[in-house]
Amino acid sequence: MKMESRSHEAHDASRVEVVSFRGLRVFVLMVVLVSCAVMFFTTDTSGARNGLIRGRVALRRAAPPAERRPTVAELGAPAERDRSDRRQSVVYLEAAPRGAFEQSEPGHAVMDQHNETFVPHLLAVTTGTIVAFPNSDRIYHNVFSLSKAARFDLGRYAVGRSKSLRFDRPGIVRVFCDIHSHMNAFILVFSHPFFAITDVEGRYRIDNVPPGNYNVIAWNEGLFSEPRPAAVPDGGATELDFVLR
């Protein structure tokens, strides 16, 4: 009885080992299956890799910075202020893959008011982005827009304060100051992420573009280029230059 008992104990012990070994195999198998599923749903089933579009937007002449209205009624010359750089452009895909519109969390951006200038002068964001408008001047500013894409008025607030706004509709938002008529800026709101702001020399690069054929548009200070076709190869780059103004 005692032997049997020992034998049963040993058997039971081996069963425990066998069961443990089988559990490990099931676990590994599940990990492999889940990994495959993740890979299946997050990668190109055809094996295609995203590419990019890059190039340069050349401006025949840059838009001049907004000047103050002639200060005829002032008792003296107004204080010096910064001048916004209007050489930057935005390049974007005219139409985008449907998956581009899936977005989970809002982005954040900042448009400062410094030395009677909006900084930066140009923002390009996706829908849902929350833009903060801090006032870094010792004087009041009053940010507002009457654009269809976003009609708002943040009121007057002093240095150190900031107000934020969520941009939910795609389009062009012209931003002004109600007190200083020379202050203006642009916010371009896109419903997909396939856009880029050029550097001051006009260079741009739109990354992670799925392979395919697209129309690409360049924009600068209210001026649009004609849509230009671009074929993005599998995992490759397409060069596309624009000339505006």
Next chain:
Amino acid sequence: MRILPFRGRALGTLVTVVTLGASLPAAAQTLPNDPIVFGGGRVTIGGDVSATFSCADSDEVETGRCPGDGGFFNYTDYEHSALRMLRVGVTAAVKAGNRLSLLGELRSENAGTPQPYALYVRIRPWTSRAVDVQVGRVPPTFGAFARRTYPADNVVIGYPLAYQYLTSLRPDALPANADELLRMRGRGWRSNFSVGDTAPDRGLALVSAFRWDTGVQVHAANDFIDGAAAVTTGTLGNPLVGDDNAGKQVAGRIALRPTTGLIVGLSAARGPFLTRGASERAGAARGAGRFTQTGWGADLEFSRDYYLVRFETIVSDWRLPVINAPTIDLPLRAVSTLVEGRYKIRPGLYAAARLDHLGFSTITGSTRRDQWDAPVTRVELGGGFSLQRNLLLKLTFQHNTRAGGRVTRVNLGAAQIVFWL
């Protein structure tokens, strides 16, 4: 920007028909926004156009579908009402380096010949200091309202009484006695006296918002205070290009900014207002310099978030030659006080109101003792709607009362469209 995952070519081929071209309008604005700049930024040209029309409910003087301001409450002379006006203004600034600028404004009213409203040279002796000298037809040193050119800055349509309403006093004609002055109560748009130029003509406002004076102005400023002083040819109520009495007006203003959004201003001015001809006819040619207009002003502006409140009071004293009995009690004083406010209801839409009163000192005639001109009270309520950033439509209701004159009450409905760049 965050890049979103994709499901490959199969899904990639399902390109949406939603295009940015459809969602990005070609232009968010349809009219020009910015001033015109050329010459490498040296020349800047701006402008504004405003068209104003009004109808009164008064049937005491005018009849018809849309009677005008029969009480002349808003007239700037016998023929021009500030509430029936097409005004076109062009302003220009020409920079000749960091120290020198030439500034000017041409203005036309009711399609008349353009007049130089302002034309002066601005000199900055030290580029690192906020000190300016302005020479020519310069902006008013006195008060706050007359320098507000940004058209949306006038929260209603009418002008403040102190800057527009015509008293019976004239620089070129004099009442021989107190009775004559009392007879002109409430008739400033077409006043006449027996001494000097006897032809009827408009009287003087306390401060003219429609003409600028000529002279030299010095201004200095920092973040908390700015001050200005000027020596000019005319006076507050009668700005001039050419001198008419060999006397100069001295004016000064100090404005404090104790905190963001608060401006407190104090102004003063004094200068001979009577023309040489009128002084001579009054037998006081030698003392022409004593017949002065002296003004004191205090103004306050406070704004925050969506509201703006302004207060301004002006006291003006005039000294005239004493000619015959019953003599006029001098100085002749006028006191104006206004409170106005604006509240933004929603983007592009605001409501506004102004309460304004103009009162006068008392003189004694042969048969009565009364204020030398008829006190006026004006209430204006309304608002504005921005059709675009620089295109504004205003609508107001204006109620005027006057304790004297032929017409003592006029209600007006007014509309104004303003465009500027």
